[in-house]
Amino acid sequence: MGIRYYGWPLRTQADFERAVDDPCATSYALDRREAAIDDENCVGLDKGFRVLLDYFLRDWMPGPSADSLLEVAGPPGSSALATMATPDRCHCIDERQINVLPRAGALLLLGDVLYSDGYASWKPYYGIVPAEYVRLAADDYARVDLAELEKACGEADGLYCSGLFEPFREAIQRFTNEGAGFFYSIR
Known part of the structure; x- marks a missing residue:
């Protein structure tokens, strides 16, 4: 099965606080709640989240001319x-001691599992993103040309990632329109 990326909207301050307090239980509660509202509110990037993160981190800040x-x-x-x-x-x-923030689209993709026992097992990673940052990511995603994304991700991963990214982008825009934050797990 392997490591996968899943995400859900954080609709209230209580959602946000529960996610901070107990992300594991919150991921299961949000999955059930959001699936009852609309199956498309449970977003997934399968294993493609790593390739998409690389896309949003590559060449995003030009060197000084x-x-x-x-x-x-x-x-x-x-x-x-x-x-x-x-x-x-x-x-x-x-x-x-120099920290440069990543391109806004990377804000919903950062992180990875914590491996142990020589990669035999892992602990999940949880990302909790306030609504203001979700809006920044949504604006960045809106500017992504899918053909350019496919080309940048390479022949093997391009179609796979653009197929995952398009519904992800639509869901993030929908969550932004609703004023929601975002909670994701990589597990």
């Missing part, structure tokens, strides 16, 4: 530009 360095540092030949262009320009921090 020569033009942006010039805007910050001054004209060519200036000592400020030479200082900025050197990789050792900042000695006050360690690279592990």
Whole structure:
């Protein structure tokens, strides 16, 4: 069977608090409740969540261009530009102390199970996402071209992931329209 991704809307503050307090029990309660409302409220990405996460994390933040360095540092030949262009320009921090938030679409995909016993077993991962962030992800998902997604995910995974992503995107937009947060498990 393997590891799968499942998600449900968090419709109330009480839903959100229960998810934080007991995510395992909440996942089962939400699954039953949402299936009774509409089967499409129980969203799944099967095993494709990892490929989709890679898609939303890849190349999302361009490196500094020569033009942006010039805007910050001054004209060519200036000592400020030479200082900025050197990789050792900042000695006050360690690279592990820099955190750049991911592209908004990744916010509903981050995480993975915690393996133990040499990958023989695992503990689930739970993501609890407030409504404001679900809206950001929905806006990002709306901009995804499915043909480009298929191409970016590669021949083996492209059709599989776009087939999973399209109904996922529609559900997330529906949850956003309802003002819901989002709760997901990777288990």
